[in-house]
Amino acid sequence: MENLFSIYAFIFGCLIGSFLNVVILRMPAEKNLVTDRSACPQCGTQLKWYHNIPVLSFLFLKGKCGFCGSRISWRYPLIELLTGFISFWLFPDDPSMQNLGPYFFNFSLACVFICHFFIDLDHQLLLDKLNIYLLVLIVPYSFFNFHWMHGLLGGVLGFGVPLLVTWLFYKIRGQIGLGGGDIKLFGILGILLGPMGIFFTIFLSCFVGAVIGLLLIVSKKMSKDKPMPFGPSILIVATFQIFFSETAHIIQSWFF
Ligand SMILES: [Zn+2]
Structure with a gap:
């Protein structure tokens, strides 16, 4: 059966x-x-x-x-x-x-x-529509399963840190680093993962994105000046954080 x-x-x-x-x-x-x-x-x-x-x-x-x-x-x-x-x-x-x-x-x-x-x-699009579906799934789940501070702090950190970094990057280099969809996705994932979880997700996504980008450039699959979608890196890391939390903890311990 x-x-x-x-x-x-x-x-x-x-x-x-x-x-x-x-x-x-x-x-x-x-x-x-x-x-x-x-x-x-x-x-x-x-x-x-x-x-x-x-x-x-x-x-x-x-x-x-x-x-x-x-x-x-x-x-x-x-x-x-x-x-x-x-x-x-x-x-x-x-x-x-x-x-x-x-x-x-x-x-x-x-x-x-x-x-x-x-x-x-x-x-190279993280659609708002899909981000809204995620939000609708995650907000009630997070507030039923965790302390409300977990979701609130995670969301603020997940949205605020990438936004601040992008703003600074724009002021200094005059280039847009992260797209709006990436920043929104980090914010929504923060509500589920909490402040520590989203901190690791942001850090590891940048690391994974850099490794993938480097591999693509070295293997000549991508030119240096072509922007690379960042969403897949965020989603790979978030998948580990959510579905393979033990493995994610081991990976985190390599860095911190
Ligand atoms: Zn046909």
């Missing part, structure tokens, strides 16, 4: 992952997420229902459009599998109401992270 629930959780995750693909594609373009039928980006033919089965359609079609044969990005099945796996992994052994609450909270958080991550990669 337990195994059966886990399989359902995995399938549920894959279906949600398929919807996340739609969000990642359409939300930055401000297209409707529900009413428009999916179509091939190359030939524009509307897809049939059997072209829309998570992961399986990609395998059956051998990664090509069923009409024009143009390649379908491997990112679609990857995001479906990733979301399925996260749902499977988070699903409680004992699916009582008491445990299902945290499952839905964590899974929703992971879903918004996935959308933020890929939209920022594609468009």
Whole structure:
């Protein structure tokens, strides 16, 4: 029975992952997420229902459009599998109401992270809409589970420190360092992670961002003057802080 629930959780995750693909594609373009039928980006033919089965359609079609044969990005099945796996992994052994609450909270958080991550990669945008979803998830959770000072201080620090650094950087260098979306995201994560947690998240995000940037420049995947999206670095670090807190503590101890 337990195994059966886990399989359902995995399938549920894959279906949600398929919807996340739609969000990642359409939300930055401000297209409707529900009413428009999916179509091939190359030939524009509307897809049939059997072209829309998570992961399986990609395998059956051998990664090509069923009409024009143009390649379908491997990112679609990857995001479906990733979301399925996260749902499977988070699903409680004992699916009582008491445990299902945290499952839905964590899974929703992971879903918004996935959308933020890929939209920022594609468009260098952390959309306000997604930040508002995060805020709506995080504020009640934080105030039910922690002392109100935890959320308040974390939020103020998470928003204030990056804003101050960005302002100073602008005054001194005349350049915009962090985007508004990055600063808002730090502020919202601060409400969940508290003052210490967000302090480490800001510090480690800069470190991860610098390492990724350096690797991209050295491997000539990116030129020095092209701005790099910072959201993915923030989200990678926040994922560790929230879902792998023990590993995050070990990593923190290397620095402090
Ligand atoms: Zn096509």
